[in-house]
Amino acid sequence: MNELSSWDLALADWTDVLGSEHVITDRDRLDSAQTTTYATHQVIPAILRPSCREQVQECLRIANKYRVGVYPVSSGKNWGYGSRVPVDEVSALLDLSRMNHILDFREDLAYVTVEPGVTQSQLSAFLREQKSNLWMDASGGSPESSLIGNTMERGFGHTPYGDHFAHSCGLEVILPTGERIETGFSRFPDTKTGPLYRWGVGPVLDGLFSQSNLGVVTRMSIWLMPAPEYFQGFFFSCNLDSMLSPAVDALRPLRLNGTIQSGMHIGNDYKVLNGLQQYPWAETEGRTPLSPEIMKGFRRALRIGAWNGSGALYGTRAQVAEARRLIKRALTGKVDRLQFFDDARLRLAKRFAKPYQFLTGWNITQTLTVLQAVYDLMKGIPTEKTLGSTYWRKRTPIPDQMNPDRDGCGLLWFAPIVPALGKDVQALTGIVIKTMLEDGFEPMISLTLLTERAIACVISISFDRSVPGEDDRAMRCYRRLLTNVTALGYRSYRLGIHSMGQMDIHDTYSSLLQTIKSAVDPVGILSAGRYQASKS
Ligand SMILES: Cc1cc2nc3c(=O)[nH]c(=O)nc-3n(C[C@H](O)[C@H](O)[C@H](O)COP(=O)(O)OP(=O)(O)OC[C@H]3O[C@@H](n4cnc5c(N)ncnc54)[C@H](O)[C@@H]3O)c2cc1C
Numbered sequence: 070m071n072e073l074s075s076w077d078l079a080l081a082d083w084t085d086v087l088g089s090e091h092v093i094t095d096r097d098r099l100d101s102a103q104t105t106t107y108a109t110h111q112v113i114p115a116i117l118r119p120s121c122r123e124q125v126q127e128c129l130r131i132a133n134k135y136r137v138g139v140y141p142v143s144s145g146k147n148w149g150y151g152s153r154v155p156v157d158e159v160s161a162l163l164d165l166s167r168m169n170h171i172l173d174f175r176e177d178l179a180y181v182t183v184e185p186g187v188t189q190s191q192l193s194a195f196l197r198e199q200k201s202n203l204w205m206d207a208s209g210g211s212p213e214s215s216l217i218g219n220t221m222e223r224g225f226g227h228t229p230y231g232d233h234f235a236h237s238c239g240l241e242v243i244l245p246t247g248e249r250i251e252t253g254f255s256r257f258p259d260t261k262t263g264p265l266y267r268w269g270v271g272p273v274l275d276g277l278f279s280q281s282n283l284g285v286v287t288r289m290s291i292w293l294m295p296a297p298e299y300f301q302g303f304f305f306s307c308n309l310d311s312m313l314s315p316a317v318d319a320l321r322p323l324r325l326n327g328t329i330q331s332g333m334h335i336g337n338d339y340k341v342l343n344g345l346q347q348y349p350w351a352e353t354e355g356r357t358p359l360s361p362e363i364m365k366g367f368r369r370a371l372r373i374g375a376w377n378g379s380g381a382l383y384g385t386r387a388q389v390a391e392a393r394r395l396i397k398r399a400l401t402g403k404v405d406r407l408q409f410f411d412d413a414r415l416r417l418a419k420r421f422a423k424p425y426q427f428l429t430g431w432n433i434t435q436t437l438t439v440l441q442a443v444y445d446l447m448k449g450i451p452t453e454k455t456l457g458s459t460y461w462r463k464r465t466p467i468p469d470q471m472n473p474d475r476d477g478c479g480l481l482w483f484a485p486i487v488p489a490l491g492k493d494v495q496a497l498t499g500i501v502i503k504t505m506l507e508d509g510f511e512p513m514i515s516l517t518l519l520t521e522r523a524i525a526c527v528i529s530i531s532f533d534r535s536v537p538g539e540d541d542r543a544m545r546c547y548r549r550l551l552t553n554v555t556a557l558g559y560r561s562y563r564l565g566i567h568s569m570g571q572m573d574i575h576d577t578y579s580s581l582l583q584t585i586k587s588a589v590d591p592v593g594i595l596s597a598g599r600y601q602a603s604k605s
Contacts, residue, residue, distance in 0.1 A: 076114055079135040079161070083117055086127045091118040091167070102145070102162055105152035106459070106473050106480035107567060108540040113140075113155065116162045122243065122287045128163060129285070130247040132594040139163050140596050141285045143185035143218030146211050148459065149482035149529065150222070151566030152474050157597035163285065166215070171195055172288065173264065179203050180238070180264045182290040185217040189451040192216060196293075203293035204449040206230040212451035217289050221279050222563055225519055227446045229330040229383060230294045232519060234279050239263040241288035242278050245590035250274075250284075264290030280563065282596035283589050294449070297383040301411045302444045303396060305404040306374025312403060313376045313498065314491030317516075317524070319399040320378075321489045325521045328392045331447065332525075333380030335516040337498070338364055341373045343458045343513050343531065344439045350464060357462070359511050371436065374405060381447035415444060461511075462533040479532030479539055481547045481567070485559040489524050493559075500553045501528055508546035525562055564600065573602045 084092045093099070093116035102113050117139070119125045132139045140155035141163040147153070153162055169186030176199070181192065190212035192205050206226040208219050220233040230236045239255035250256065252275045255263030267275065278284045307316055313335070323329045336344075339359070349367070353359060368374065382389045382396075393409055400407050410418070415437075422434045442454035459473040459480050473480060487493040498514055505512035510530050519525040530546055532539045544567065551568070564571055572579070579602040586593075586601065 075135040075137055079131055079137045080115055082131040082134070083115070083128060083161075086124055086131070087117060087119060091120070092116075093118070101475065102153045104474045105154045105566075106148055106478055106534070107543060108534075109151070109154045109566065111154050111157065111566075112159045113153075113162050114159060116164050118164050118167050120167045122168075122241070122249070125163070125165070125168075125243050125285055125287055126247040126249065129243060129245055129594065132161070133246060133592050136592050137161065137594065138597055139594055140599075141165060141185075143215035143221075144188060144213060145218070146214040147218065147222065147565075148210070148473050149480040149565065150563065154566055155596065156566045156569050156599045160597070165217075165285070165287070168287065173290070174199065175264075176201055176203060178265060179293045179295060180290050181205075181293060182239070182264055182288060183216055184288060185215055185286060187216055188213050189216065192291075193449075193451055201293075202296050204228060204230075204296050205291070205293055206233065206236070206449045207446055207451040208233075209446060209452070209455045211456055212453055216291060217286055220289065220291070221286060223279055224563070225332060225517065225525065226449065227331055227334065227381070227443075228294060228449045230292060230449075231332040231517075233291075236292040237275075238265065238267040238290045238292065239288075240275055240278060240286050242284035242286050244284050245592075245595040252278075277585065280600045282599040282601060283586065285595070297385075297389075299384065299386045299389045299411070300448060301382045301389050301393065301409050302415075302447055303378075303380050303382065303393070303407065303409045304440070305378045305400060305407040307376045307403075308368075308374050308405045310375045310498075312405075314495040315403045316376065316378070316400065316491075317489065317494045318491040319403050320518060323395060323399055324489065324518045328395050329380055329518070330383055331381055332517045332519040333378060334443070334518075335376055335378040337502075337512070337514045338368050338373055338375055338377070339511045340513040340515050340529075341377050341439075342367055342371070343461050343511070343529070344455065345371065345435055347460055347467065348462050357511075358506055358509050361506070378404070379443050379447070381444075410440075410444065415441065458529075459531065461531040462536075464533070477534040479530070479534045479543055481530040481543055482563075482565060483528045483530070483547060483550050483554070484561050484563050485526050485528075485554050486519075486562045487524050487526055487559050489518060489520075489522055494524060494526075496557055497526055497554065497559060500557065501526075501550060504550050504553050505530070505546060508549060509542060510546055526559075566599075569598055569600060572600050575602060 138157050138160035140160040143165050145153035165185035168184040170184045173182035206228045208226045220237050223234045225231045240252045253269035254260040382392045442452040456471045457467045459478040460467045487497050502512040513529045515527045517525045530543050532543045
């Protein structure tokens with residue numbers, strides 16, 4: 070049987086199970102699913118849209134029968150890491166977005182159980198409808214991105230529950246053979262603690278299903294955070310590059326001792342400008358990259374620092390006041406500006422934005438819009454605002470309905486983890502800035518104190534895919550960054566489909582993973598190549 074007839078037979082069987090309207094073979098829709106924010110060559114022969122777990126099981130059984138590849142996505146908005154494009158050359162896309170039910174919710178135990186298609190905005194609206202006193206965590210990605218897809222990628226947000234995988238529990242997983250398992254205590258039929266206690270008893274399997282190709286997650290519980298009595302955001306800036314390292318060393322003890330409970334965020338000037346506007350084509354007379362000298366002018370005009378931090382304090386008024394005191398003490402002399410905002414102060418700032426501009430000439434309305442989005446994220450409220458940043462190098466305005474894949478926005482993320490030490494942050498940012506400017510791209514850097522001990526650095530290579538040669542130049546820059554940063558001993562926490570080659574390490578760890586993969590997916594139908602070394 071040749072490959073083409075296998076696909077034809079599989080398509081006929083999938084159509085029997087899903088109905089023809091949920092097996093998409095229309096060329097335009099396939100082309101758009103094959104498109105991401107950088108050049109790819111993978112082919113998607115069909116999009117399968119199951120509505121329930123049983124249909125997922127059937128889809129996988131059919132894939133086994135005809136030995137064809139399948140690649141699951143929850144909402145497929147994995148922008149900058151490959152969007153919906155599979156890693157393997159040819160795979161059907163298993164689009165789980167129709168499975169979008171909130172299956173369980175407990176206010177008293179503070180959790181929610183969701184299917185893969187449930188999005189950030191859906192959960193946010195649901196909590197509002199329930200008049201819940203619980204907060205979700207939101208990533209800076211699209212409000213229409215999924216909770217399960219992001220968690221399976223070990224993505225993160227900005228509240229104390231920002232490490233998504235660490236706040237998930239009780240997975241239901243369909244193995245590549247179509248069998249179903251549940252993790253933790255959920256495996257026991259009459260359990261009352263499946264969504265509450267993630268370890269269950271015995272070996273913990275949850276980790277096998279994140280950043281892997283060992284199963285399709287069809288249900289997950291997410292822990293929610295009780296809304297604090299009082300919330301304050303804080304923002305600081307450092308005018309000099311050299312101030313970053315001491316600021317990180319001042320913040321680490323506060324993250325370690327719990328004064329700062331969430332993954333606070335530090336972005337450089339390029340990152341902030343990228344959040345505020347598109348590339349300044351007029352000021353640069355069309356030249357790229359934006360030079361540090363011109364950048365300095367923007368810093369002055371927009372009152373931003375070389376480095377700019379944002380974080381939040383959660384607790385009672387007294388707890389927040391004490392945390393504020395400790396932060397002020399730690400950052401005095403180490404930052405140039407430090408401001409605290411609560412809801413009332415933010416409202417006031419917005420009210421006086423126009424008279425303030427009249428008096429000072431500084432248009433703070435735009436700054437406040439971005440500040441509001443960051444402030445909301447620190448409260449777990451998803452925002453669409455960040456998505457405009459993907460249009461950075463486009464010469465056309467940002468459309469109302471943003472879609473970076475469709476609009477030729479070029480974006481490659483590189484996300485190394487570094488120790489939460491000033492000297493490591495300095496070493497990393499130094500090499501990143503040098504490499505990116507040499508390669509003609511603006512070094513947009515954000516640093517998140519994701520855990521008490523480690524910082525997630527997210528670097529974006531932003532470009533315009535419609536400019537001939539830019540895809541190649543951006544990928545070259547990515548590869549140089551990878552080489553230079555790996556040489557310093559820092560590795561990415563997450564990979565795009567363009568960078569799974571980093572998993573091609575032939576050690577005992579990889580061979581154990583290969584053994585597990587062969588056991589659960591003997592035909593090799595599920596997400597081939599994803600976070601996996603090639604067979605030696
Ligand atoms: C401007 C901007 C800001 C962003 N900010 C953030 C941020 O703050 N934090 C962050 O983490 N990311 C961020 N992102 C990256 C990305 O957009 C998000 O991580 C987004 O949540 C991922 O898309 P998704 O949820 O649709 O996942 P999907 O694309 O559905 O899934 C991602 C991958 O996980 C696997 N997968 C998905 N579902 C399943 C399943 N059910 N079972 C097994 N495997 C599965 C698949 O291999 C898939 O390719 C940002 C992106 C942009 C453009």
